[in-house]
Amino acid sequence: xxxxxxxxxxxxxxxxxxxxxxxxxxxxxxxxxxxxxxxxxxxxxxxxxxxxxxxxxxxxxxxxxxxxxxxxxxxxxxxxxxxxxxxxxxxxxxxxxxxxxxxxxxxxxxxxxxxxxxxxxxxxxxxxxxxxxxxxxxxxxxxxxxxxxxxxxxxxxxxxxxxxxxxxxxxxxxxxxxxxxxxxxxxxxxxxxxxxxxxxxxxxxxxxxxxxxxxxxxxxxxxxxxxxxxxxxxxxxxxxxxxxxxxxxxxxxxxxxxxxxxxxxxxxxxxxxxxxxxxxxxxxxxxxxxxxxxxxxxxxxxxxxxxxxxxxxxxxxxxxxxxxxxxxxxxxxxxxxxxxxxxxxxxxxxxxxxxxxxxxxxxxxxxxxxxxxxxxxxxxxxxxxx
Amino acid sequence: xxxxxxxxxxxxxxxxxxxxxxxxxxxxxxxxxxxxxxxxxxxxxxxxxxxxxxxxxxxxxxxxxxxxxxxxxxxxxxxxxxxxxxxxxxxxxxxxxxxxxxxxxxxxxxxxxxxxxxxxxxxxxxxxxxxxxxxxxxxxxxxxxxxxxxxxxxxxxxxxxxxxxxxxxxxxxxxxxxxxxxxxxxxxxxxxxxxxxxxxxxxxxxxxxxxxxxxxxxxxxxxxxxxxxxxxxxxxxxxxxxxxxxxxxxxxxxxxxxxxxxxxxxxxxxxxxxxxxxxxxxxxxxxxxxxxxxxxxxxxxxxxxxxxxxxxxxxxxxxxxxxxxxxxxxxxxxxxxxxxxxxxxxxxxxxxxxxxxxxxxxxxxx
Numbered sequence: 001x002x003x004x005x006x007x008x009x010x011x012x013x014x015x016x017x018x019x020x021x022x023x024x025x026x027x028x029x030x031x032x033x034x035x036x037x038x039x040x041x042x043x044x045x046x047x048x049x050x051x052x053x054x055x056x057x058x059x060x061x062x063x064x065x066x067x068x069x070x071x072x073x074x075x076x077x078x079x080x081x082x083x084x085x086x087x088x089x090x091x092x093x094x095x096x097x098x099x100x101x102x103x104x105x106x107x108x109x110x111x112x113x114x115x116x117x118x119x120x121x122x123x124x125x126x127x128x129x130x131x132x133x134x135x136x137x138x139x140x141x142x143x144x145x146x147x148x149x150x151x152x153x154x155x156x157x158x159x160x161x162x163x164x165x166x167x168x169x170x171x172x173x174x175x176x177x178x179x180x181x182x183x184x185x186x187x188x189x190x191x192x193x194x195x196x197x198x199x200x201x202x203x204x205x206x207x208x209x210x211x212x213x214x215x216x217x218x219x220x221x222x223x224x225x226x227x228x229x230x231x232x233x234x235x236x237x238x239x240x241x242x243x244x245x246x247x248x249x250x251x252x253x254x255x256x257x258x259x260x261x262x263x264x265x266x267x268x269x270x271x272x273x274x275x276x277x278x279x280x281x282x283x284x285x286x287x288x289x290x291x292x293x294x295x296x297x298x299x300x301x302x303x304x305x306x307x308x309x310x311x312x313x314x315x316x317x318x319x320x321x322x323x324x325x326x327x328x329x330x331x332x333x334x335x336x337x338x339x340x341x342x343x344x345x346x347x348x349x350x351x352x353x354x355x356x357x358x359x360x361x362x363x364x365x366x367x368x369x370x371x372x373x374x375x376x377x378x379x380x381x382x383x384x385x386x
Numbered sequence: 387x388x389x390x391x392x393x394x395x396x397x398x399x400x401x402x403x404x405x406x407x408x409x410x411x412x413x414x415x416x417x418x419x420x421x422x423x424x425x426x427x428x429x430x431x432x433x434x435x436x437x438x439x440x441x442x443x444x445x446x447x448x449x450x451x452x453x454x455x456x457x458x459x460x461x462x463x464x465x466x467x468x469x470x471x472x473x474x475x476x477x478x479x480x481x482x483x484x485x486x487x488x489x490x491x492x493x494x495x496x497x498x499x500x501x502x503x504x505x506x507x508x509x510x511x512x513x514x515x516x517x518x519x520x521x522x523x524x525x526x527x528x529x530x531x532x533x534x535x536x537x538x539x540x541x542x543x544x545x546x547x548x549x550x551x552x553x554x555x556x557x558x559x560x561x562x563x564x565x566x567x568x569x570x571x572x573x574x575x576x577x578x579x580x581x582x583x584x585x586x587x588x589x590x591x592x593x594x595x596x597x598x599x600x601x602x603x604x605x606x607x608x609x610x611x612x613x614x615x616x617x618x619x620x621x622x623x624x625x626x627x628x629x630x631x632x633x634x635x636x637x638x639x640x641x642x643x644x645x646x647x648x649x650x651x652x653x654x655x656x657x658x659x660x661x662x663x664x665x666x667x668x669x670x671x672x673x674x675x676x677x678x679x680x681x682x683x684x685x686x687x688x689x690x691x692x693x694x695x696x697x698x699x700x701x702x703x704x705x706x707x708x709x710x711x712x713x714x715x716x717x718x719x720x721x722x723x724x725x726x727x728x729x730x731x732x733x734x735x736x737x738x739x740x741x742x743x744x745x746x747x748x749x750x751x752x
Contacts, residue, residue: 184551221552221553251650271586275619279622303623
């Protein structure tokens with residue numbers, strides 16, 4: 001009797017214990033690179049996700065995401081947190097970070113950084129990534145059918161270390177007119193990102209991981225990174241590992257991109273390589289990106305553009321942000337919804353008439369979103385009014 | 387004062403200035419001697435090819451061959467042989483083939499040694515699409531100017547504690563101003579319309595911020611050239627989608643390294659890309675940036691295009707535009723015809739045949 005009672009109560013008790021275990025587990029269980037848990041769905045099976053509109057095209061694209069989710073009855077509620085890029089106080093961004101800690105998952109637009117401000121005014125996006133320790137940035141570049149590009153059938157996964165390297169923001173002027181900027185590479189972070197890369201490669205059935213570096217010049221820094229990658233590679237004998245110098249990598253990417261499978265690299269090279277690959281598959285409007293940490297996940301467009309010049313003109317390409325929201329749904333284990341929306345997006349991509357300006361068409365953002373909603377409606381599941 | 391006079395002479399000879407005659411005073415009085423460094427691997431054969439073509443074009447150049455294998459000087463420091471150094475300082479202009487850096491020789495990279503000896507602060511790489519050598523990008527016409535002495539490649543690294551390494555990126559006012567000035571001078575002398583500074587000042591506020599400030603200051607003195615600033619990631623993104631938007635790009639060392647190789651990849655690789663290094667005191671060394679290719683050395687299979695185009699760049703630097711145009715046209719015509727191409731360009735002719743074809747075309751032009 002006790003047994004059945006416990007069994008009946010298990011779901012309720014289990015959830016609470018699960019929560020505490022998660023809290024303690026997170027602190028005690030400092031295993032390197034354990035995959036992040038999706039936060040439990042509280043309050044009637046609906047997830048709460050933090051939404052940071054950002055600047056430029058961020059707000060309008062995220063509005064479309066919300067519209068689409070509401071239409072498709074996706075069980076996700078958004079907690080909107082605004083970050084004012086013009087203010088010098090860090091209260092806004094700290095607020096946002098707190099909200100993400102609360103919910104565990106976020107979807108964000110890019111917050112603009114005014115680089116004429118003094119150095120103590122740090123980039124808000126960078127602050128977010130380092131505070132939440134979102135150590136892995138993953139970008140999956142795939143050629144979309146229906147989009148005209150110079151190279152076809154590209155399929156590259158880029159994993160970029162997201163917290164250290166050249167982005168440490170440690171700079172000083174030792175003598176007037178001489179500035180030093182520090183690039184930090186640590187063993188722990190390099191091992192962590194390499195482990196993430198190899199595990200991802202194994203999970204997705206990929207066969208080769210390439211480390212991108214400049215160890216012939218930065219012998220200690222990138223040398224350490226490369227050594228850590230080699231160490232981790234020895235633990236994954238089923239996956240091939242090779243390395244390539246960053247300038248050769250960019251040259252190969254524009255001439256023979258099909259030789260790459262999974263690539264792992266420190267922060268700055270990741271910036272360059274991910275932008276080159278985004279350009280190869282059709283531009284910044286098509287590729288979603290994800291930032292994973294041990295406990296949190298934040299989704300955004302891969303190239304992190306603010307798009308000030310095209311803001312509020314209904315010409316931005318919503319594909320990247322919508323695909324990012326699908327990645328978020330996958331992370332929350334709502335795979336059915338994710339696949340439904342993704343399928344609708346790809347079907348819409350095939351219609352050249354609906355291409356936005358950045359991929360050579362004349363369609364507007366709202367036309368694209370309307371088309372996606374129509375496809376979802378005709379697909380069958382329950383939707384609200386169009 | 388003398389410095390100003392020298393600088394104006396140097397900018398005078400750097401390119402065609404519309405209002406003045408194309409032949410500058412310094413070099414019109416006959417044969418100019420140029421230091422030739424053949425290099426290793428395929429270096430000697432491509433140098434011979436270039437010399438042959440120049441002879442056929444009757445260019446007023448006399449070659450002085452020198453070897454730059456490092457020797458240990460007094461005090462235990464590695465340096466290049468004194469004859470080579472003397473020759474370079476006398477002639478001021480050099481043409482260099484590929485040099486190999488032996489792994490365990492104990493001395494630093496040869497290129498680094500040359501750079502330090504002659505203070506070669508600017509690396510210039512003009513990237514123009516070659517008709518006849520098809521790549522997915524057909525309308526490339528840009529120049530990357532890269533600061534070559536400091537930045538991320540200063541080589542200052544420390545092990546802080548076990549497992550934590552720091553590399554220092556050094557940006558100085560002087561070097562930034564120098565490279566910006568060179569970029570604008572180049573724009574003016576070669577009739578280019580805009581200069582774009584590439585940076586990442588949103589993240590590296592102080593260092594790239596300093597670089598940008600200096601570029602802006604120098605831009606004030608060159609109002610005839612348009613100046614823009616662009617983030618590194620935006621440049622990469624746009625370069626891969628539409629390279630025709632870019633003209634001259636000026637940037638610190640690391641971004642320059644990556645972007646110049648990216649642009650070389652757009653036009654067909656290092657085998658067809660020319661490159662020049664400009665130093666203080668009027669020294670300029672033009673080189674081919676590909677490797678020594680030891681596997682095809684001595685077999686008459688090498689492609690001399692990169693070294694040839696660098697030599698053409700050298701002729702333009704010296705003001706010999708007529709000869710430069712002749713040789714460049716002959717080279718491009720040969721490649722466009724696609725009848726006599728070396729293996730890396732898609733044909734199966736020998737290096738000597740390719741060279742002979744260009745020589746024939748040059749002679750036919752007279």
